Structure formats: structure tokens, C-alpha cells
Amino acid sequence: MPTGSDLRRAISSGLITGGIMIYLVAVGIAPALAERQVITDYLTLGRLMLALPALAVGYLVAGRVGSAIARSASALAAGVVAGGLFSAALLASVALSPGIRSVLVRLSTGVLDFVGFADLGLEATGGALLMFGLAAGLALLGGLIRLAPGAVRRTIVGGAGAMLVVTLLEPFLRPRLLQWGFAEFDDWLYVAHGMTPISATSVFVVGAILTGVWPRARQAAKARVANADPGARSVMRWALLLVALAFLYTVPWLSGSFLTQVIVLVGFYVLLGLGLNIVVGYAGLLDLGYVAFYAVGAYFTALITSPTSALGWGLNFWVALPMVVALSAVVGLMIGAPVLRLRGDYLAIVTLGFGEIARVLLGSEALKPWLGGPTGILSVPFMIGDGKYSLPIIGEQSGAAATYFPLLGFCVLAAFVAHRLKYSRTGRAWNAMREDEDVAQATGISTVNYKLLAFAMGAAVGSVGGAAFATHLQGVVPGGFILLVSITVLAVVVLGGMGSIPGVIVGAFALIGTPELLREFAEYKLLVYGAVLVAVMILRPEGLVPDAARKAELEESRTDDGPLHGPEFDVISGDA
Amino acid sequence: MTTETSVGTHEMGDPGGRLLLVARAVTKAFEGLVANRDIDFEIPRNSIVSIIGPNGAGKTTFFNQLSGVYHPTSGTIELEGTDISHMPPHEVARLGVARTYQNIRLFQNMTVLANVMVGRHVRMHGQWYGAIARTAGIRREEAAAERRGFELLELVGLARSTSGELARNLPYGDQRRLEVGRALASDPKLLLLDEPTAGMNPGETKRMTDFIARLQRDLQLTILLIEHDMKVVMGVSERITVLDYGEKIAEGTPAEIRANPRVIEAYLGKQASA
Numbered sequence: 001m002p003t004g005s006d007l008r009r010a011i012s013s014g015l016i017t018g019g020i021m022i023y024l025v026a027v028g029i030a031p032a033l034a035e036r037q038v039i040t041d042y043l044t045l046g047r048l049m050l051a052l053p054a055l056a057v058g059y060l061v062a063g064r065v066g067s068a069i070a071r072s073a074s075a076l077a078a079g080v081v082a083g084g085l086f087s088a089a090l091l092a093s094v095a096l097s098p099g100i101r102s103v104l105v106r107l108s109t110g111v112l113d114f115v116g117f118a119d120l121g122l123e124a125t126g127g128a129l130l131m132f133g134l135a136a137g138l139a140l141l142g143g144l145i146r147l148a149p150g151a152v153r154r155t156i157v158g159g160a161g162a163m164l165v166v167t168l169l170e171p172f173l174r175p176r177l178l179q180w181g182f183a184e185f186d187d188w189l190y191v192a193h194g195m196t197p198i199s200a201t202s203v204f205v206v207g208a209i210l211t212g213v214w215p216r217a218r219q220a221a222k223a224r225v226a227n228a229d230p231g232a233r234s235v236m237r238w239a240l241l242l243v244a245l246a247f248l249y250t251v252p253w254l255s256g257s258f259l260t261q262v263i264v265l266v267g268f269y270v271l272l273g274l275g276l277n278i279v280v281g282y283a284g285l286l287d288l289g290y291v292a293f294y295a296v297g298a299y300f301t302a303l304i305t306s307p308t309s310a311l312g313w314g315l316n317f318w319v320a321l322p323m324v325v326a327l328s329a330v331v332g333l334m335i336g337a338p339v340l341r342l343r344g345d346y347l348a349i350v351t352l353g354f355g356e357i358a359r360v361l362l363g364s365e366a367l368k369p370w371l372g373g374p375t376g377i378l379s380v381p382f383m384i385g386d387g388k389y390s391l392p393i394i395g396e397q398s399g400a401a402a403t404y405f406p407l408l409g410f411c412v413l414a415a416f417v418a419h420r421l422k423y424s425r426t427g428r429a430w431n432a433m434r435e436d437e438d439v440a441q442a443t444g445i446s447t448v449n450y451k452l453l454a455f456a457m458g459a460a461v462g463s464v465g466g467a468a469f470a471t472h473l474q475g476v477v478p479g480g481f482i483l484l485v486s487i488t489v490l491a492v493v494v495l496g497g498m499g500s501i502p503g504v505i506v507g508a509f510a511l512i513g514t515p516e517l518l519r520e521f522a523e524y525k526l527l528v529y530g531a532v533l534v535a536v537m538i539l540r541p542e543g544l545v546p547d548a549a550r551k552a553e554l555e556e557s558r559t560d561d562g563p564l565h566g567p568e569f570d571v572i573s574g575d576a
Numbered sequence: 577m578t579t580e581t582s583v584g585t586h587e588m589g590d591p592g593g594r595l596l597l598v599a600r601a602v603t604k605a606f607e608g609l610v611a612n613r614d615i616d617f618e619i620p621r622n623s624i625v626s627i628i629g630p631n632g633a634g635k636t637t638f639f640n641q642l643s644g645v646y647h648p649t650s651g652t653i654e655l656e657g658t659d660i661s662h663m664p665p666h667e668v669a670r671l672g673v674a675r676t677y678q679n680i681r682l683f684q685n686m687t688v689l690a691n692v693m694v695g696r697h698v699r700m701h702g703q704w705y706g707a708i709a710r711t712a713g714i715r716r717e718e719a720a721a722e723r724r725g726f727e728l729l730e731l732v733g734l735a736r737s738t739s740g741e742l743a744r745n746l747p748y749g750d751q752r753r754l755e756v757g758r759a760l761a762s763d764p765k766l767l768l769l770d771e772p773t774a775g776m777n778p779g780e781t782k783r784m785t786d787f788i789a790r791l792q793r794d795l796q797l798t799i800l801l802i803e804h805d806m807k808v809v810m811g812v813s814e815r816i817t818v819l820d821y822g823e824k825i826a827e828g829t830p831a832e833i834r835a836n837p838r839v840i841e842a843y844l845g846k847q848a849s850a
Binding site: 416417424425426428429431432436439440441443444445453457 | 643644645664665666669670674675677681682683684685686690693694695697698700702703704707708710714717718721758762
């Protein structure tokens with residue numbers, strides 16, 4: 001039996017879970033997904049959404065040490081509490097309906113029917129009982145999964161994950177399948193909406209097998225790389241790079257126009273994230289006004305490339321770009337200079353102010369003759385040709401796909417620059433400054449210079465994003481450069497893991513991409529952002545892809561270049 | 577070496593360049609509170625000298641002026657004839673002054689090797705554009721700095737296997753060693769150690785002071801120690817300066833200091849000296 005403290009913990013976890021489930025219904029997230037079929041006629045995404053917290057709490061609570069029975073009992077207890085709370089709330093809502101809608105506007109009869117399984121012909125009491133039983137059962141199931149051996153656990157999670165991905169991608173996968181002539185496969189995988197029980201099971205099995213095989217395949221691949229001679233290893237590396245490039249090259253063709261739009265949007269945030277990562281992640285300067293650099297890049301590009309702007313120069317984008325980057329770096333220095341003495345919170349507040357000043361200035365009456373006030377600047381030309389160009393194999397690119405390729409180039413370039421800087425004297429100086437500014441200075445680092453450099457670098461990268469954005473929309477309006485952009489980019493960096501380049505990419509896909517895939521979520525995007533950030537900060541404060549890879553990198557560079565394999569050094573060399 | 581000869585040298589203007597650092601009439605006041613008053617102080621090359629005094633005597637204030645963190649209200653500090661009294665810390669570091677801290681201040685979330693390589697910063701020249709292009713010169717410089725970093729880790733007694741660890745994961749004693757390693761990485765002319773044995777038991781303290789003495793001998797370093805515990809400095813210092821209430825109350829060899837009634841009074845109170 002679980003000990004008293006374990007039980008107390010299980011109960012409090014259960015109460016939190018019940019609260020989360022009630023919340024998901026009361027704000028309307030789960031009901032909004034009630035129409036998305038996972039397995040037609042059996043499971044909707046809305047139901048899954050309510051099931052997941054129960055599963056998760058069982059899984060988490062069973063993670064405590066103790067006997068298997070005690071752990072599963074804790075999981076069950078948490079589920080009982082969560083289900084009890086939820087069912088009680090359901091019964092209370094039904095009893096108070098429709099009056100309750102004057103307070104909780106989302107709790108319509110339809111929503112209560114959805115939660116209470118009215119579709120199965122159940123009355124409120126029966127629905128509440130079923131919910132109670134389900135929550136308890138799911139929590140127990142979650143606990144049992146936790147107790148299962150590692151391989152089994154991975155397999156189950158992998159299979160479930162595969163199902164979830166196939167479900168989420170349905171709106172994008174189906175047109176692709178039809179286009180490529182896999183109509184029959186499409187018919188088999190998805191019925192009208194959602195999968196059939198048979199295809200869902202198959203997807204689960206395939207996912208499970210893949211996850212089961214993955215660790216062993218990875219081990220084998222690693223061993224092969226380790227055993228290969230340097231020549232073969234470099235061939236492997238190039239082959240891997242080629243495959244990656246080929247994949248990136250075909251992304252717009254593979255994903256179709258809507259998904260390409262999503263990917264381009266993610267790409268903008270990857271680029272901005274990489275820039276802000278230099279300022280916040282490397283140098284530790286909390287900049288809440290990053291949108292200012294994005295705006296400067298976009299507006300300056302519009303000003304000098306649009307034939308209808310006040311300047312009317314109508315420059316080619318690629319001629320304009322170096323000028324934009326240079327000017328933005330100067331703006332970075334100008335913003336950096338007055339805040340050099342500020343640290344931490346004070347710096348954040350002042351940069352926040354700068355961001356707002358930029359936004360207000362852009363839309364202001366005073367600058368209207370140049371920047372167009374609220375209407376902005378229009379007729380910004382495309383980056384390449386007239387927004388349509390043809391590429392070998394994948395054919396003509398237009399719309400978002402036309403932006404995709406140059407944007408991909410910018411992202412790769414920014415990642416390359418960020419990577420090179422990170423493992424250099426400059427990057428170390430920034431990191432030292434982030435860790436302890438006084439000590440960094442006493443070690444001989446001119447903190448003034450390195451702060452300015454960080455601001456200028458961040459500004460330059462941000463302005464490239466802005467420039468590409470202006471051409472993507474063929475115009476700029478002040479409304480696009482709001483505080484929310486700064487916060488979102490910061491969230492991308494923090495979620496991914498400060499200072500981590502892969503982290504920025506993963507963060508951007510997670511934070512920008514996923515909500516786009518769940519259109520029903522659009523309304524709740526900010527709510528989800530907030531919840532995700534809180535959860536990540538509590539459960540994984542170092543981010544999704546933390547920067548601890550540094551250690552591995554170090555070892556790799558040692559074996560690669562071999563400067564450290566020389567003969568044993570003298571303990572004390574002469575140059576001290 | 578006696579007090580008389582050192583005063584004599586000063587009056588002759590240190591013709592042989594025997595003195596590495598000379599402080600003259602250094603006074604530091606914080607809004608009326610005088611932390612250091614008229615302190616004359618010098619450090620001969622290739623020696624270990626110490627500043628001791630009870631807590632609150634103004635040792636750390638003085639120390640901070642030597643490393644450029646504070647600037648004297650009046651008086652001058654010269655390093656090899658260059659006036660450093662009003663230089664910012666990073667320029668003082670460039671001239672060859674490195675320091676450690678009483679309560680260890682490492683770059684916690686950086687690796688052990690990276691900490692030492694940051695210490696090497698002032699002796700490197702790579703700029704950001706070179707780092708992006710990764711020129712041959714940059715690669716050479718990085719490899720050399722890395723090699724030097726490993727040498728220093730070995731010198732201060734840290735196992736090679738710790739080089740990839742984050743500094744914050746090291747045990748306390750190793751953190752102290754790493755801090756010394758970071759300071760040494762800049763090839764300092766003058767190494768300032770602020771209570772290097774703080775928080776150590778007698779055994780560790782002994783090992784640390786032996787280590788400091790060996791460091792001075794092997795690297796031909798000049799070291800200034802700050803301590804409030806008199807026993808620590810007696811064994812290793814050539815000369816000791818005693819501060820109390822912001823003023824220099826005594827200066828001399830360990831034996832002279834031990835016998836000095838003003839020092840005994842400062843440390844033990846009036847009754848003991850009477």
C-alpha cells in the first residue's frame with residue numbers, strides 16, 4: 001500500500017488533473033476538437049484531449065519509488081480523485097444549467113452532452129459515472145505503462161505517438177496522398193474523417209515497431225560510424241548532408257501549399273530566434289524589444305525596394321539586403337549604447353520600451369510621409385523575379401514556396417554563423433558575460449564591446465528576417481510589429497533551450513507550427529503558449545533541446561582535429 | 577629582506593625595476609566612509625606578499641583597487657611604471673593582473689575547459705569575423721589555447737576527464753583549483769588571491785598554501801595573498817602588510833609581524849597586548 005505521503009501526493013496530483021480537465025472543457029478547448037475524428041465513430045481528438053491528463057497523472061504519480069502495487073495504487077488514487085472532481089463538476093454544471101452559462105459562457109448544453117457521453121444515450125448521471133470510471137482506469141493504465149519495462153513503455157508511447165501524428169497531419173497528408181496516386185492507400189487509412197479501427201491499429205503497430213527498433217538501429221549506426229576509418233566517415237557525413245539537403249529541397253513539393261505556408265512562418269521564427277539567441281542565449285542580455293530590429297529590417301527594405309515608397313528607388317532585393325543589414329546593425333549599436341550599464345530586469349524594461357517606441361514611430365503621423373503611417377508601404381518586390389521561378393525536378397515555385405528557398409538559405413546561414421561564433425573566443429566571452437559580468441571584465445573581457453557586438457549581431461539577423469518578411473507579404477504595415485512578436489520569439493528561444501541552435505528550430509516548430517496544424521486552436525493560441533511555457537519551465541527549465549550537447553561537441557572536436565593527441569606536454573611550458 | 581632596504585629602494589626610485597607594483601598614498605572613501613587611508617604598498621617581483629587584517633579592515637577594498645574594480649579617491653597605483661589607478665578592470669587584466677575570489681566565482685554553466693579558455697581571452701586575438709570564416713590563424717590559436725588549457729588543468733591538479741564537465745558540478749576544492757587555473761591562463765605578471773583557503777579544513781589549507789608556494793617557484797610568479805587568518809600566510813609570505821580600520825599598521829617579515837605589539841592588539845584586543 002502507498003505510504004501516507006505518497007497518497008497525499010497522489011491526491012493533490014489528482015486534484016490538479018481534475019482541475020485541468022475541467023478547465024479544458026470550461027474554456028472550450030476540448031469541445032472545439034470534438035469534431036476532429038481520430039478513429040471514426042470511436043474516438044475524437046476532443047475526447048483524447050480529456051483522456052490525456054488522466055493518463056499522464058497516472059504515469060507521473062507511478063514514477064515514485066516503492067513496490068509495484070503501491071505505485072499502481074497511487075496512480076489509481078490520483079485517477080479516482082481526478083475523475084471524482086471532474087464528474088462532480090459535470091453533475092453540478094448540468095444541475096445549474098442553463099443558468100451557469102451566465103458565468104461560464106462555454107458550457108452550452110452541447111458541450112455538456114459531449115462531456116456526458118449523450119451520444120451513447122446516457123443521462124447526466126450515467127455520463128458522469130462513465131467519466132469517473134474512465135479517468136480512474138486511464139490513470140491506472142498510465143501507471144501500469146510506467147511500471148512496464150523500458151522497451152515496452154517506449155513501444156507503447158511510440159505507437160500512440162504515431163497515431164497522434166497521423167491524426168494531426170490528416171488535413172495535409174490526404175491531398176498529398178491523392179496527388180501522388182496513393183488514392184487507395186488514402187481510402188484505407190482515412191475514411192471520411194479520421195482513421196478506421198483497422199488502419200489505426202496498423203499505424204499503432206508500425207509506430208511501435210519503429211520505436212522498438214530505433215534504439216538498436218541507432219546503436220548499430222553509431223558503432224559503424226565509430227569503427228569506420230576517417231575517409232569512410234567523411235563520406236558518410238557528406239552522404240548525410242546530401243540526404244538532408246535533398247529533403248529540404250523537396251519540402252515545398254512534399255508538403256503542398258498550405259503546409260508550406262506553415263513552414264515558411266516557422267522559418268521566420270527560426271531566423272528571428274537564431275538572432276535573439278545570440279543576444280539572450282549567448283550574451284545573456286534579456287531583450288524584450290527584439291521586434292524593433294525585425295521592423296527596421298522590414299521597413300528599410302520596403303523603403304528602398306518599393307517603387308511607390310517615398311524614396312522610390314525600387315532597388316533589387318539583393319542589392320538592398322546588405323544596406324539593410326548594415327543599417328540595422330547600426331541601429332543595434334544605437335539601442336545597445338544607452339543600455340550598456342543596465343543589467344537584468346532593468347535592461348529588459350528598457351528594451352521593452354524601445355520595441356514599443358519602434359512600433360509607435362512606424363505608424364506615427366510625423367513619419368507618415370516616409371513610412372506611410374498606418375497603411376505602411378506597399379508594392380515591395382519579391383526576392384526572386386516576380387515571385388515565380390522554376391527549379392529542376394520540383395518545377396515552378398510560387399507563393400509561400402517562392403519565399404521558402406531564400407528563407408531556408410538565410411536560416412542555414414544564420415545557424416552557421418551562430419554555430420561558428422559559439423565555439424570561438426567571441427562566443428566564450430559572451431557566455432562569460434552572461435555567467436558573471438564582473439568576473440568576465442576582471443578576466444580581461446571588454447564587456448562594453450561585447451555587449452554592443454551582441455546587439456549588432458542580433459539586429460543584423462533580425463533585420464534579414466524583416467527584409468524577407470516584407471517581400472513575402474509584398475508590403476509592410478505597423479500592425480505586424482507588435483510586442484507579441486518579441487515575446488513569441490523569446491518564448492521560442494526559451495522553450496528550445498537558451499543558447500541552443502537545434503533548440504531554436506525545435507522551439508519554433510513546437511510553438512509556431514503545432515498551433516497551425518490544430519486550426520481549432522487558433523483562438524486559444526496564447527493560452528496554450530502560456531501553459532506550455534509554464535509547464536516547460538517547471539518540468540524542463542533547460543529547454544527541449546538543452547545546450548548540454550556542448551560536452552559531446554568538445555569531445556568530437558578533440559577526436560576530429562587531433563591537436564590534443566600530441567605527446568604528453570611538459571607540465572609547465574616556458575611562456576608563462 | 578628588511579623594512580629598511582625596501583624603503584631605501586623606493587626613495588631611490590626603484591632603478592632596477594625590482595618592484596612590480598607600487599601603490600602610493602592610496603585612499604578610498606565611500607560617501608564619507610574611509611575604507612583605505614594613505615596606504616603605501618609595494619610588491620617586489622618573484623615574491624609572495626600578503627595583506628592581512630581583521631574582518632572589515634579594508635583588505636578587499638584595497639585589493640579591488642589593484643584589479644581596477646574600484647578607483648582610488650586619491651593616490652596612485654603603478655604596475656611596472658604604468659599608472660593603473662583609473663583603468664577599467666579589463667585593461668588591468670590585459671596588463672597582467674589576474675585574480676581569484678573569496679567566494680569562488682566561476683562561470684558556472686560553462687565547461688571546465690571553457691572557463692580556462694576564457695581566462696586566456698586577453699592573450700588571444702581572434703575576432704568575430706575570423707571566427708565565422710574560421711581562418712587558419714583562428715584554428716591555430718584555438719588549438720593552442722585548448723592545449724594550454726589542458727596544461728593548466730594538469731598544473732592545478734584537475735583530471736583531464738573533468739574538462740568537459742560544467743564548472744558548477746565540480747567539488748568545492750576543485751572549483752578553487754579551477755579558479756586559479758583560469759587566472760593563470762592569462763599569463764599574469766601578478767596573481768591576486770583573495771582568501772584562497774576560505775572554507776577549507778586545516779589539511780586542505782596546508783595543501784593549498786604548499787600549492788601556492790610551488791606555483792610561485794615553478795612559474796616565477798608574483799603573488800599577493802589576502803587573508804584574515806594570520807597562520808595561513810606566515811609560512812609562505814616573504815613580507816606581510818597588516819591593515820586595521822583601513823590603515824596600514826605594520827609591515828615586515830613574518831617574524832617581525834608576529835612580534836609587533838600593534839598587530840597583536842589589532843588581532844587579540846587591547847588586553848592581550850598589555
